[in-house]
Amino acid sequence: MNSKVSCQPIEKKRHCRRRKHVHFFVEEICGTIFQKCDSGSQVYFRAIKVRPPASVKIQNDTHCEMEAIIKMRKKEITQKIGQSQQVSLVLPSISTLTIKCCGEESQVCRGRYTIKFRCSHKIR
DSSP: OOOOOOOOOBSBOOOOOOOOEEEEEEEEEEEEEEEETTSOEEEEEEOOSOOOOEEEEEEEOSSSEEEEEEEOSSOEEEEEEOTTOEEEEEESOOSEEEEEEESOTTOEEEEEEEEEEEEEEEEO
8 A cells, every 4th residue: 555645845855754653552460479488489470471561569567677679681680679768770681580589587577569662563
């Protein structure tokens, strides 16, 4: 299908390119963190095939310290979240989100996480 787009002449004759419209959509995943301290790490999110850009927010609601391990395509980031603190990260991609809690064995680590994906889709 051939279609032409008209341009208004500006000094010299220029060719107009047809712009492709880009639509963005945002997916959001929320969850709660609930695990015993010093019980090892627990995976809260794992991507299958697609690893889109994402922003991650992790909130620690307890008095023990959390450690977030985020695996991307080629890198791994480790971020500590202090007592009653919140951390936000903007990532080029995300493969897994793993949380490890540090504290006494009798304590329970609680918190929340939110992952927002921003994906684009080009329309001609």
